[in-house]
Amino acid sequence: MTPDRSPGLAESARALAAGEVTSRTLVERTLARIEAGRGPLLNAFRVVRAEAALAEADAADRELAAGGRRPLLGVPVAVKDDTDVAGEPTAFGCAGDFPPVAEDGEAVRRLRAAGAVIVGKTNTCELGQWPFTEGRAFGDTRNPWHPGHTPGGSSGGSAAAVAAGLVPAALGSDGAGSVRIPAAWTRLIGIKPQRGRISTWPRPDPFQGITVNGTLARTVADAALLLDAASGSHARDVHRPPALTVADAVGRDPGRLRVALSLKPPFTAVPARLHPQIRARITELAGQLAALGHEVAEDDPPYGQIGLAFVPRATAGIAELVAEAPDPALLDARTRGAARLGRLLGGAPLRA
Template sequence: MTGFIPHGPGDRARTPSNDTSAAPATHARTLAGQARALAEGEVSAQALVERALAHIARTQPTVNAFRLVRAEAALAEARAADLRLAAGERLPLLGVPVAVKDDMDVAGEPTAFGCRGDFPPKSADSEAVRRLRAAGAVIVGKTNTPELGQWPHTEGAAFGETRNPWSAEHTPGGSSGGSAAAVAAGIVPAALGSDGAGSVRIPAAWTNLVGVKPQRGRISTWPEPESFRGITCFGPLARTVADAALLLHVVSGRHPGDRHIPPAVDVRSAATRDPGRLRIALSFRPAFAAVRHRLDPGVRARVLRIAERLAALGHEVAEADPRYGPIGLTFVPRSTAGVREWAERVPQARLLDPRTRANARNGLLLGGGGVQRLARAAEDPLRRRVGEIFRRFDVVLTPTTAVPPLRIGALSGLGSWRTDEAMITACPYNWPWNVLGWPGVSVPAGFVAVGGEGEGLPVGARLSAGAQSPVGAQLPVGAQLLGPADSEPLLISLAAQLEADQRWYERWPPEPGRQG
């Protein structure tokens, strides 16, 4: 049995009342740590799942990370995992509790993708979920996402507001904000999200996590041959690079119906491999998107510090910008066509946000064959143009976002254009890599002091900022490592080297988010 949470913060997920103290806090820290503890008999899968479910119950009224909780089903799967472990079976994640974003199908559960309405249960797992189960993982629930994953916050009439474990006044980002909040709060050690314009990388940056946008097709999007006309992919959110690489490893692979099938790469061992001496381009100039760009000084300072640390680790770092050209002209037709396709599946379309309906109308205009063929045909020239930078450099380093986390409600009440303007102003660095289909990794860059009315917000969003943050509050931001096609192993190796230097996983949000 599952618990579907229709309005979020006011509803508590159904969880068992059993005492969960049998699962030591150390086992809750990492994905690999939990898997190892289970394999060595130090803890049971039932204890870990009970602990995760109890933590959901404690944090759902505040953090509100979950749209749906699979309490009874997850406990049954945990007990089955314990029997398999006792019989000597070993799988990479056997018995480990994880979460998935609510744009992925889980058999027997609805896939609402942030929308209101009565959604029927799915008859089969999506391919990524199937692979997650094949690795032995226990899916405790499906996490919140804004309507059809369109915005860099996680708020909506269907479930309320998902809040950042580092500050209840701020968003964890989006659109994979529920998955990020669940990991940052310590509910699960890792979760799957999806990234169509930074939707894994943005919440990773704003919750002090590692977020991987893999090469297009690395993780199957089946039952969709491709998602949002090829710009969206699934990706892991985790506290450590090794955990992100492990999750990416177990869910990677093709389905016969996939449109995009990249060559196989070894991401898991990359997390323990020295990247060698690399040439790194530091870039603060985003692609042109017809809106004014302003990089928050605190974010800039944190990314510069990451560049300095990379130089201290022996890499050659120099300022240089990719030549993006008119890349935005290929993004909008595909993204809005994807919104239209999803909107047509919603049981009660009248319940959709007016901005969703506007985007769906644009998708109808831009989703025709001629426009889509032009958008696809532009990819190869754009890859050649942007890829010129990789003749001189191995990796591009940018901010993940231009500002610290937005305040809850910052984008509420805005029309479609003002929402898009505010969104692109806050998050201008991610979406070009979705057009190119290339991989990127967001890593924690440190914390920025914020405080005062509307701090860190795009001008168009400040009227919705709400109450002031405490002056001097510290919120996380991120840096983005970007590479050419199939460069996940290189990016993961570099991120792991930086992690060993920065040790960002040691810093946790305050109670009630932290699981102790």
């Protein structure tokens, strides 16, 4: 772990509002941590916005000095490289010469409206397909707890950056575990919210409704704070849930919960069993929940053949993104194969 870890999101916002630190100082320290973690040591970032971030920090300091107050005013954060940041390319883990985009995505626009300073874009595997973060475009992203291991994926760069203390929190995205897997593998809080809670615009319904934006942080309170700051809809989003403030639920006593302990892997066309170590840890967690007073019962959801619904949507989404790539020949062979499958399944089978 990085000895010089960033303070948490809420603590950074508090210290800035109290005048105990400047945004420039926080951003300079963040950029120094990112630089120290470049290359094979951690490799969390695809794009670092050093000059732009410092300019944004100076603007935040002027606003703070004038008495301005916003939830994340002057706080440095990162976003996954599937999210548009004006003036930067969105490569989504792919090799090739991607042009800079003209406008912020809606989630980034809302983070800026909350006062956040976007320090960079984090690494992800090609088009978010795999539960690890590596690729020919950028190399391997490392797990800060175990550098010989992956931080998971596909939001592994965001998870590595937060877990290593480079930034206090980061945005990720999740269709089949891409926030939750890295959170579990790097000891973070990862939230996959409902569709539309955080806008995915300019993609109104990515991967045919599978993928949503979510948050990664070191505490529940910080994950909720970032979720609230990024939440909200674009006028053309497909999914537009009513507004709510999730931070209001932090620290609230949930009462006695009914918890289902499921030991059945969902994404299997043939019978499969959990690895004994994983089974043991899940069972241990169930025991801890029961000891806290919750009702825990072993029960498997009726998954059915979930792959019949998931695979057409996922591969059709990949096909759409591959069609936009500046040089598809640079993509992994598995990506090109998934795109071919998506073109086959993306018509009548998907509509069915």
